[in-house]
Amino acid sequence: MKIVCVGGGPAGLYFGLLMKRLNAAHDVTVVERNRPYDTFGWGVVFSDATMDNMRQWDAESAATIQQAFNHWDDIELRFKGRTLRSGGHGFVGIGRKKLLNILQARCEQVGVKLVFEREVESDAEFPDADLLIACDGINSRIRTRHASTFQPEIVTRPNRYIWLGTKRLFDAFTFDFQRTEHGWFQAHIYKFDDQTSTFIVECPEHVWRAHALDRADTDASIAFCERLFADTLQGEKLLSNARHLRGSAWLNFQRVACAQWWLRNPQGAYVALMGDAVHTAHFAIGSGTKLALEDAIELTRQFRDLGDTMEHIPQALQQWQETRRVEALRLQNAAWNAMEWFEVCGDRYCDHLAPEQFMYSLLTRSQRISHENLRLRDKAWLEGYERWFAARAGVDRSADQPAVPPMFTPFKVRSVQLKNRVVVSPMAQYSCADGVPGPYHLVHLGARAMGGAALVCAEMTCTSPDARITPGCPGLWNDEQGEAWKAIVDWVHANSDAKIAMQLGHAGAKGSTRRAWDGIDLPLPADGPEPNWPLISASPQQYLAGVSPFSRAMTREDMDRVREDFVAATRRATAAGFDWLELHCAHGYLLSSFLSPLTNRREDDYGGPLENRLRYPLEVFRAVREAWPAHLPMSVRISAHDWVPGGNTPAEAVDIARAFKAAGADVMDVSSGQVSKDEHVTFGRMFQTPFADRVRQEAGIATMAVGAISEADHVNSIVAAGRADLCAVARPHLANPAWTLLEAAKIGFTEIAWPKQYLAAKRQLESNLAREKAAAAPGSRP
Template structure:
């Protein structure tokens, strides 16, 4: 089988590696428009469950990645100079470039032809391939070229965000909420290496307009964010890497394949950064696609199987991500709550966590939360 993979992000690299490793006779060509050492953004996170899923399918790759990861078991929320930790929420993180480098090395080691600095301007360039895997991200050429075939839809969230890094090392995945004279901000921050952290700044449209960010340069915006989060940054600067203000794009496709073309990762669906599942979903898509191709005798049947088995799982996560994003669209209102009520609202925002689950996974937080309430009976578990 001849396979062309467009896009050298985690999903494209992992599918290429997985298929070539299991099928050495296959020809797998990966096309990436950027150089091998280029990327945007900073760190990416994996939940404990995501790593367990990957380990079950490919323990060798997990063993290659985990020594380079930072890990923690709590989430810290900072509001009005107070902090609260939510225990029992395990995550690990790694630099995006470091993850890509590991996956590039593994793909090359099994014979994948990695073609960097190769932009595919038209799908017509890929004649002669049995399968075209579109792992080319939010602005996918393949999806845009066949939008009606895929049933593609695109919308954006209202809030603005900019993705920075910093040399400030944070103990856990943290959220810092700040109110200023002109509006409200939130920062999602976590360490991803011994000396670097991701620092993603978010604000509502009214705040973005009040600060005049539309007319500010990248450096001017960065300076404002450093001032707003001076306490959290503790003297450290923010670092920019294409850190422009943007709205989160919601991508969904009703049909995941058309002809011999199939979508995975952000080309197929997007999940809000507040649940940290984008990289996980891309890699799990790659695993699901490989399994479907192995299970069926021909490509159309395999692609149909990929969608039918994987789509319900993804839809559940994307629904949770949308619910989480809705909470963030109203975070200035949530900030008016007391610290413990705010934390409870935050941790239950996606609808996947109720009191019973919270008592099991975060007993220290729940004990503090329930002690803070006027009635010791706590919330209904219904």
């Protein structure tokens, strides 16, 4: 094949090298705009795993790189006058110029033609190429020329950064945070050769402008950074290779993601994007170089396995795209999480978290490093942090006792102390007759109360017959229902040390539907044995377009009646002995329909701006809070993100939380979605936790995280980082009522109390899991 790589960065050089090694008959050319052995940039980093991969594909270049790189395991934090360090993280740092020079020399050794000082405007300049690899960077001209096929999504992020260097050498990947009168700056620092370190300074746009850095040239910007980080630099200067630029040297990061990675151009050549031309990863986790090198490795692998001839090009490119897209997206998502953390840390974390917790949050910012992964990296550091966290939660431990995992520390709200941080989410069961919970609910809630969770929440319980979602929903609109609930609460209190919560709600426009297993959200059949009932909501709406009945807008009389229904139900919940009360203001139900602009189109004092949309839910909350005993806690479940343009966003969720906090709420139960069928939700592991995190830090109220939290590692990571105070776990508790007990055994925490009737099972489970863990340990014998 005749192969042309446009761009002499890591992707182009390494792919050219690997393909020439795969088959010396290939005609491979790398075209670069700069001069021979001349490039720009400071240091780049990638992981030990990438280095291991490179050794398998070209041992010669890997050996030379290994001699030139700097390896370190530690991450150091400098924050609020403290220096904290954690080990076991495994990074490789090398000067960008050195890396490219090594690859250039290696390309020349194997016969790759290097063409320098040539600007390439278009792939059409190489009509005789069979395969053209466009590695022409983030502003790829070739990608732009074929934008309709490649479909790039380019997002410019708000923070500003300047990429500098210094002759001061650092022996750890160092993060330095400095506060100014206008806000926080952070520096990302790492050594990449025996003389120089990279020194990237970053800050939010508003802080950058407040210091007049938008009007500063490179020299003035460097002088500012030298003053700000003087203690860290210890007399060394900051250096720039961007003095040739006009204006500011501060940049905004651009995230690039392409829907399509390759095409065949009109000249018949196959054109593929690689490296920054097809995807970028923020420097916060140093994956840009990793992505570029592994792009090159994977495409070479495809040609090796399928055949490196013309006829195999389209198949190789397609399989390469499908294979790499998964890994690239995973890394981009991790880099995105890390990037967002640095974008908001000044306003969200720096002023609110102690250095110890800030360090934990920093280490787990990408959500790729979890609690147990930290234990593998640096067990001593993590156990020290667990002891610090537990002490803050009031756990008194001696030095010879093992540390308590964060999820098993207590949490107190008003007079109620929860034994740990696990909550059984309210989960609709649709199994009541006339709103009365029966033996099924006793078994369902009782089993989960015995299963180790600190708080068990009853499903949304309705305040009137027309407040139900389905005919099978529970209620608290009469005394018979109240007595049935009291029997369940009494049983939970008598047979477990769990607390039990009541969640009150009104279905609004999402009511009068069939039970989930008969057709979720579908209206009751007109000729069925259970008749439909009229629906009310903030404004007229039809939840399922063309299917659901229309609700009507609530009148003031309706509002008064519904508010008093909530108050009456609250009094019955008090009489039943519940420990905790939650008001359901999420998921498109009645109170949620007032909060969301998607469902609230009123033109009176209850519609329009958020202040008005909050008016009725707060009215109900205040009435309920007054009826609920002052010594008992109340939480509010909200949808923090409607996932629909024009709907509520996480920023509004913070304002909503502040309003409920001012009205007396103790905890925000932060969910999202289910307000509109037009939603486009981005699902994933712990996908709603960032909303709870933002509400907690910015509104200053305790939060409960929900959504795809399925193992102890998730709960420990969330709680330890201060992203939420409690974790509500739903589906795993449906699959296993004793989920909390099982997860404790899995991580080796044996101090959790089991029901005395089940103690024999506790010992057996812990022994079996310990044997399995020992058998799986490295070096164990079969």
